[in-house]
Amino acid sequence: MLTIGKIAADVGISTNALRFYEREGLIHPVSKSDSGYRLYDDAAAVRLHFIRHAQHCGFTLLEIRELLALREQDSACCSDVRRLVVEKKLQLEAKIKAMKAMSKALDILIADCPDAGWPANECPILGAFDQVNGGQKP
Amino acid sequence: MNVELFYTEGCSRCAAAREGLKAAALEAVPDTTWREIDAIKELDYAVELGVLTLPAVAINGALVFSSLPTPAQLARELQQRLDLERPDGD
Numbered sequence: 001m002l003t004i005g006k007i008a009a010d011v012g013i014s015t016n017a018l019r020f021y022e023r024e025g026l027i028h029p030v031s032k033s034d035s036g037y038r039l040y041d042d043a044a045a046v047r048l049h050f051i052r053h054a055q056h057c058g059f060t061l062l063e064i065r066e067l068l069a070l071r072e073q074d075s076a077c078c079s080d081v082r083r084l085v086v087e088k089k090l091q092l093e094a095k096i097k098a099m100k101a102m103s104k105a106l107d108i109l110i111a112d113c114p115d116a117g118w119p120a121n122e123c124p125i126l127g128a129f130d131q132v133n134g135g136q137k138p
Numbered sequence: 139m140n141v142e143l144f145y146t147e148g149c150s151r152c153a154a155a156r157e158g159l160k161a162a163a164l165e166a167v168p169d170t171t172w173r174e175i176d177a178i179k180e181l182d183y184a185v186e187l188g189v190l191t192l193p194a195v196a197i198n199g200a201l202v203f204s205s206l207p208t209p210a211q212l213a214r215e216l217q218q219r220l221d222l223e224r225p226d227g228d
Contacts, residue, residue, distance in 0.1 A: 079148030083192055086146040087177055089191075093185045 001031070001039040011048040018048070024061050026051060031134070057085075058092055139163075139216055143191050144198040146201045152193040155190045157205050159195070162209030166216045 008015045021027045022038075027047055029038035047068070054064045070076040110127045120126065121133060141163050145216035150196065163170045175185045176193055189191045195212065196201040202215060 011155075079146075082148055083146050087179070087191050090177060090184055091190050093181060094190060095187070097185055 001033075001041060003033075003036045004047065007045055007048065009041045010045055011052060013048065013052065017022070021048070021051060021061070023067075025078075026065060037087060058088055063088070139167045139219065140173070140198050141170055141212075141216070142173045142175055142199075144175050144187075144194045144196070146177055146192050152206075155193065158209045159207070159212055163212040163216055166213035169222050170216065175221055201208055 002010070004015050004018055006054055008018045011018075018027065022029070027040075029042055030038045030041045030044070033039055051061075051064055052066065054067060055061075059067065063084065067081065070080055070084075112124045112128065114124075143152070143156060143159065145156070153210065160172050163172060175184070177189060186200070189196075189201060189204070191204055193206050194201060194208060197215065200204050203212070207215070
């Protein structure tokens with residue numbers, strides 16, 4: 001059996017993160033020691049690694065719960081998991097696209113600012129933000 | 139009318155629904171162009187249309203159903219669009 005400190009260190013997360021996962025219902029201690037400390041088994045460590053890896057791929061805890069549920073569901077198959085992963089990729093690509101558009105908008109603002117040492121209230125960048133159409137050229 | 143069904147390979151919900159939706163679309167608007175798109179193979183196009191969940195249905199290049207419609211819902215949507223396209227509005 002592993003204490004909260006030991007399992008958190010093994011997985012590479014903080015004990016606070018582990019307690020948070022527990023509050024979110026993603027992980028549960030299998031028992032408590034005589035002195036009341038939470039105790040976890042090896043399966044909990046595997047589950048924590050799963051959660052961490054899925055988070056690194058962009059999944060939220062809610063989505064991770066869905067993935068974990070699929071694994072335990074007899075009627076679920078790999079294609080159900082694949083669909084969730086494809087959807088996650090679509091969502092990430094949409095975010096990347098939106099962020100690229102933001103970056104491009106910043107390029108325009110930077111190019112419009114001559115870096116002339118003007119007072120801030122005359123700065124063309126701040127002026128562009130004031131425009132009703134968001135500073136975008138029609 | 140151009141209808142595009144975005145799906146992912148192996149999706150049981152997509153496979154089960156495809157034929158019913160296609161039949162409903164062709165019955166509602168016989169000259170419908172029906173295309174089934176693997177979202178991973180045409181990722182950029184899917185993202186351009188705003189597809190975030192699968193399956194999804196786009197009509198004339200715009201995302202209309204972000205979850206699977208029933209055949210009746212799809213037929214009704216196509217019929218409404220067809221009515222709007224008619225010059226006399228009938």
